[in-house]
Amino acid sequence: MDSSSSSSSRVVAFDCSSFRLYMDGHVERAANRMETVSAGFDADTGVVSKEVVIDAATGATVRLYLPPAVQGGATTTKLPIVVFFHGGYFIVGSTSEPMYHRYVNSLVARARVVAVSVDYRLAPEHPLPAAYDDSWAALRWSVSAGADPWLSDHGDLGRVFLVGVSAGGNIVHNMAVSVGVNGLLPAAEPPRIEGVILLHPSFSSEHKMEAEEGGFWRANNNRWAVIFPGAIGGADDPRINPMAAGAPSLAKLVGERLLVCTASLDPRAPRGPAYCQAVRASGWRGKVEWFETEGEDHGFFVHNPGNHKAVEVMDRVVAFLEDQ
8 A cells, every 4th residue: 555754644534455545635545456457358258348438528437348148149139237336435446446347247247238337436536426426427328329339239228237336336326316316318218227236335324323333433434524525414415324314215216126235244234234124114116135145244255256155146146137
């Protein structure tokens, strides 16, 4: 992790293996979280990917993925579209980070889907809501008539799924609410978001849950205050606390099915089942599933995909995508 002599006088807001964030907005990122891998053919899965710039003004890009089944005209059957949002506390990570590129390659090959992996601007250089704005623009682009031919030729707009890990899970919730409240695109036959998947989502509030570890909860809220200084009510802003007073009703969530996955050793885990319970209590008419992995920590299935418990999580996600 990069460091400087001046950092000794700064107050740390959040410190982890990925980065050190200071209350004054300075950040030191671990070099391994800034590594990238190029798009292209993946020999392990047969999946092919490419980069597409969707907004020249902001530099927002997406990485598109095609499974072997549709390459070279092997099949004309249109496949579900997965719009994927990577994790990294809103501060590190990208579509080209090796572990997320590997994960999406595997997901596309296993589930036989077309994927759009969204590369949003990172805080604190680009404070929130920049990541939400980029994600919303990417989602709208992904299901629009002007999207890339890989999507228009091979993607089924009647079966769209939103999938996100950690901060990306938080983004998925916010995209699902935004679509439910505002709609997505004005069209005679608007795209249909069938399902929503939150993998180890990042939520919080100004009030600690009894089951939460106090040190992480305080540091997490400090991080949020630095990366989103304009948040309404601090950690009770609806974008980090979906159950906050004044938050949009969870009954507005778009989709017909919801899957939330957590890990028992993850300090974020208590908010997963609480979120599911709140969705059910809201009167949402869809099917809610919660799946927790025992004895594992945050994002383990991305960091160590060969772990047999990581395979179980992938199996659960693939089954969710394949269920009709």
